[in-house]
Each structure stands twice: as C-alpha cells, then as structure tokens.
Amino acid sequence: MESQTLEKPTDLDLLRLAKTGDFSAFQQLMRELQPRVYGLAFRILRQAQDAEDATQQAFLALIEHIEDFREESSVATWVMKIASNHALKILRKKRGLRMVSMSEMSSGDSYVDMPHPEFIAPWSEPPDEIAQRAEVQQEIDNALLELDEKYRLVFVLRDVEGLSVRETAEVMELTESTVKVRLLRARLALRERLTKKFGDSSQVMIPDHKHS
Amino acid sequence: MTCEELLKALNDYVDGAQLTEICEEFSEHLAGCNPCQVVVDNIRQTISLYRAGKPYEMPQGFQERLQSALQARWEQKFGRSDGQSENRFSANETGSSK
Numbered sequence: 001m002e003s004q005t006l007e008k009p010t011d012l013d014l015l016r017l018a019k020t021g022d023f024s025a026f027q028q029l030m031r032e033l034q035p036r037v038y039g040l041a042f043r044i045l046r047q048a049q050d051a052e053d054a055t056q057q058a059f060l061a062l063i064e065h066i067e068d069f070r071e072e073s074s075v076a077t078w079v080m081k082i083a084s085n086h087a088l089k090i091l092r093k094k095r096g097l098r099m100v101s102m103s104e105m106s107s108g109d110s111y112v113d114m115p116h117p118e119f120i121a122p123w124s125e126p127p128d129e130i131a132q133r134a135e136v137q138q139e140i141d142n143a144l145l146e147l148d149e150k151y152r153l154v155f156v157l158r159d160v161e162g163l164s165v166r167e168t169a170e171v172m173e174l175t176e177s178t179v180k181v182r183l184l185r186a187r188l189a190l191r192e193r194l195t196k197k198f199g200d201s202s203q204v205m206i207p208d209h210k211h212s
Numbered sequence: 213m214t215c216e217e218l219l220k221a222l223n224d225y226v227d228g229a230q231l232t233e234i235c236e237e238f239s240e241h242l243a244g245c246n247p248c249q250v251v252v253d254n255i256r257q258t259i260s261l262y263r264a265g266k267p268y269e270m271p272q273g274f275q276e277r278l279q280s281a282l283q284a285r286w287e288q289k290f291g292r293s294d295g296q297s298e299n300r301f302s303a304n305e306t307g308s309s310k
Contacts, residue, residue, distance in 0.1 A: 023286050023293035030282065035267035042268045052274050056281055063285050111216040120247045120254070127257045131264035140261060159259045165227065184223040191254045194261065199254070205247040 011075035019066050026066075030059060033076060036161070037083040043156045044087040046145050054090050058083040080161050084171045088153075108150070108185060109178050115188055120207070121199030130198060143193045147186060154179050155186035213237050222248065226255050 009017075009025075011032060017025035034055065041054035061082050069078055123130075130136060144152060157168040158179065165183075169176045213221075213235075221238040225231065231239040242248055286293045 021290040021292070023283070023290070026282075026286065027279075030278075034278075035270075038270050038274075039268050048271050051268075052271055052277075055274075056278050059278065059282055060285055063282065063289060111220055114216050114219050116215060116219075117247075117251045117254075120250050122250055122253065123257050127261035128264045131261055131266070137266065140265065144262065155262075160262045162263075180220075180223060180227075183227075184219060187223070187226065187255045187258065188219070190258045191251065194258050195254050198257075205250055207245070207247040 012071070015066070015069060015075050019069075026063070029075070033079050034059075036076070037079065040080060040083050040156065040161055041087040043144060043160065044084070044153060045091060050090055050094070051087075054083065054087040057086040057090075061086065077163065077167070080163060081167060081171060084157055084161070084163070088171065106150075108148075109181055111181060111184075114184065115192075117188060117192065119192060119196050119199060120205040121195060121201065121203050123195065123198045124200040125198065136197070139197065140194070143190055147189060151182050151186035151189065154182045155190070158183055159187070213241065218248070222252060222255075226252060226259075 009028070011029060014025045014029040014032075018029060037058055038051055038055045041051035041058070042048065045051050045054060058079070062079060065082075069075070131140075144155070147155065153172060154168055154174075157163045157171060158165060163171070165176050165179050168174075168183075169179045172179065174182075218238065218241065221234045222242075224234055225238070225242075231242070242252070283293050
C-alpha cells in the first residue's frame with residue numbers, strides 16, 4: 001500500500017537514491033519510465049522482440065552509467081536519449097549497409113519540392129479526446145509506422161519524445177538543419193493523413209493565393 | 213517569400229520560435245492567411261495526438277524478464293539489491309536530513 005502522507009518522489013529523488021545503491025528506488029524509476037522507453041523503442045523498431053531488447057539494453061546501460069547523470073537535463077530526457085541510442089544501435093545493426101540512408105544526406109533532405117498542404121480543415125475533436133478512442137488507435141499508429149524511416153525517426157525523437165532538435169541531431173548523427181527538414185516532411189505527411197481522417201469536412205479551406 | 217520558405221518558417225514557428233525571431237513577412241502572411249493558421253494548428257494537433265496516445269502494450273512476461281536481468285546486473289554492481297542501501301547517503305546525497 002502506498003503511504004498517504006508521503007508525497008510521490010520525483011524521478012530525480014529516485015535517481016539520487018538509486019545512485020547510492022537503492023534498488024527499490026531504481027525499480028520505481030524504471031516502472032515510471034518503462035512504458036515510454038518501450039514505446040520509443042517500438043516506434044523506432046516496429047517489432048516487439050527488438051523493442052524488448054532495446055528496452056532491456058537501455059536499462060542495463062542506465063545501471064552501468066548511473067553515476068554519470070549530471071542533472072543537466074531532466075532524468076526522463078537523459079533516459080530517453082540512452083533509450084534512443086540503444087534502439088538506433090539495434091536498427092543500424094539490422095540494416096547493416098542499407099542504414100547509410102539514415103544518416104547521410106539524401107533526396108528529401110532539402111526544402112526543394114517540399115509537398116504543399118492539400119487537405120486543410122480544422123479538426124472536429126481535440127487530439128487528447130481522439131487519443132482516447134480505441135477504434136482509431138491502430139490507424140494513428142499505422143500512419144506513423146508507415147512513414148518513411150528517416151522521417152519517422154526524427155518525428156519520434158523530437159515530437160513524440162520531446163528531445164530538442166539538437167539532442168535529436170546528436171542521437172541521429174545528423175546536422176540540426178537536416179533534422180529540421182526531415183521533421184517538416186514528417187509533420188506535413190502526418191498532418192495530411194490525419195487531417196483527412198479527423199478534419200471537419202464541412203470546413204475545408206482552399207488557400208486563395210499561390211506562392212511563387 | 214517562396215512556398216518552401218513559408219513552410220520552413222512555419223516549421224520553426226511550430227517548434228516554438230517567436231514570430232519576431234522568424235521574419236516579418238511570415239508574421240504578416242500568417243496574420244492574413246487562415247489556411248496557414250489551420251495548417252499550424254493541424255501540425256500541433258498531430259503532435260499532441262501522438263503524445264497523448266496510450267502506451268504500447270508490452271509483450272507477456274517481459275516485465276519479469278526485465279526485472280530479473282536488471283536485478284542480476286544491480287547485484288553485480290552494488291553487491292546487493294535488498295531494499296535500502298547503507299545509511300551514509302541520507303546526509304549528503306539527498307540533503308534532506310541534518
């Protein structure tokens with residue numbers, strides 16, 4: 001039973017305790033962060049066994065390097081960076097040589113031929129309400145999982161997990177400007193697909209101007 | 213402003229850049245362009261949707277497998293995993309008691 005009188009310890013409290021060898025504090029921290037770590041790994045790797053491996057490796061690395069946490073970012077951000085590195089390591093290993101496309105500049109890494117928004121309409125429901133509807137969950141997941149890998153990875157790290165553009169660039173071994181371009185392509189593609197699904201079709205907008 | 217430049221500015225705007233930091237032309241455009249504002253809203257809603265989503269269900273038995281792997285590693289490193297550690301931490305690390 002949880003004590004009613006004690007405030008819930010923060011991630012930082014738990015990490016500080018864990019650093020001193022308190023395994024129960026580490027377990028509690030792990031329980032807090034595990035769903036996010038697994039979710040990140042699954043979205044990167046798209047496969048349960050690989051996501052499980054990445055999650056386990058990330059937490060083992062966390063034990064290994066627990067003294068290295070310098071409190072320069074939040075505990076969650078630090079853990080998510082470690083988790084991203086391990087998930088990407090597994091992805092690179094699986095891809096072998098084909099992985100070059102992940103970090104190298106390629107078509108799509110500039111603003112040339114950026115697709116223009118086509119279906120523009122305000123959404124008929126707020127996103128946090130849509131997120132609670134079980135029947136659309138699969139479609140939302142699929143929209144992301146079917147996105148081209150190089151766009152999916154930056155979107156997951158930056159927009160879903162909330163790493164900064166710089167942190168995403170570090171983890172992905174890309175320049176910040178490449179991260180931004182890929183992020184824009186990811187956002188436009190997902191916006192297009194999800195707005196077709198969740199946009200209010202009675203309020204579709206047509207831009208009344210053409211940009212050069 | 214070309215369409216690419218507009219989308220680039222719009223991307224920075226979604227990322228939290230202030231309008232004043234981007235460029236006047238974009239601010240003016242956004243103020244007068246309802247579809248562009250809706251595109252910005254749509255992108256923000258898209259991001260919120262993924263952030264608000266339910267966590268993935270973890271494979272059966274994973275919790276236990278993870279738990280025992282971590283406990284084994286912990287014991288290797290710290291020599292034990294039985295609840296509380298020695299008391300020496302309470303004074304310096306947490307800074308709570310004096």
